[in-house]
Amino acid sequence: MSKKNKEKRVEYGLEHQGKSVEDFWQFIFFTDEAHIDPSSNSVGYILREEGTRYDSVNIQERGEKTGVKLHIAGWCNWHSKCTSLEFYNDEEQYIEKPKRPRKPQKRKKETPEQFSHRLLEWDALIGHDKDVKPQGNAMTQKYYTERLLPIYIEAVSQARLNQRYPESWWLMEDGDPSHGMRKIGLAREL
Incomplete structure (x- = not known):
């Protein structure tokens, strides 16, 4: 637990320590959301002796996390x-467009070949759309x-x-x- 989290919990506890179920807690609606992936728990536990964690008989392959x-x-x-x-x-899922860098401007003492080279470099920096999966x-x-x-x-x-x-x-x-x-x-x- 972080120091800041601990301080907030202590502060919350001190603020509500004298409140009872009858005068305060019975009126609170608590909410929560949970996210469960049953396939993430596919590997079972092994009963083993202390210090034998890395013995070959105690190592299990994890299955693919799908489900x-x-x-x-x-x-x-x-x-x-x-x-x-x-x-x-x-x-x-959504597609995230990359932030485009500013298009270069032609400099006073720059040759057309140098400028076209800088334009090609700029075009290469643009990047591709990114498919974002949650x-x-x-x-x-x-x-x-x-x-x-x-x-x-x-x-x-x-x-x-x-x-x-x-x-x-x-x-x-x-x-x-x-x-x-x-x-x-x-x-x-x-």
């Missing part, structure tokens, strides 16, 4: 939990605000309608940097 990746989201609080998990897929363990803020956040907001809204203390209910996100409260944008606004 169905599961993306799951849900929420819970002290009184209830989501009736069903949300399965989603935010793995859109990692499978993150989502964009846009996808989060369109697909998952409305489900969480609806759950909090329903709790506020059915309880005596409607202003007490809070949504506590998991703090994922790709879409959570640390990133400025639509998710934070909503």
Whole structure:
């Protein structure tokens, strides 16, 4: 754990240490998203004696990591939990165009051959379009605000309608940097 993370956790603990389930924690909706690749756990464990880790009988080949990746989201609080998990897929491939360097200008004392040579070098630096494939363990803020956040907001809204203390209910996100409260944008606004 980093020093900064530890400081934030201690600060959070001190801020909420006197709060009980009845007056605070029962009103918090906790959310989380999980990404599971069942094929990544294909190699089994071996029971071995200490110090024999690198013996040939204890080394296993890892299989190819292919398979169905599961993306799951849900929420819970002290009184209830989501009736069903949300399965989603935010793995859109896209093409990333490289940033083009500035086109060179002809210099005063440069011959046309030298300039055409510099143009060829510039053209070679441009690069090719890059096919970006998703990692499978993150989502964009846009996808989060369109697909998952409305489900969480609806759950909090329903709790506020059915309880005596409607202003007490809070949504506590998991703090994922790709879409959570640390990133400025639509998710934070909503």
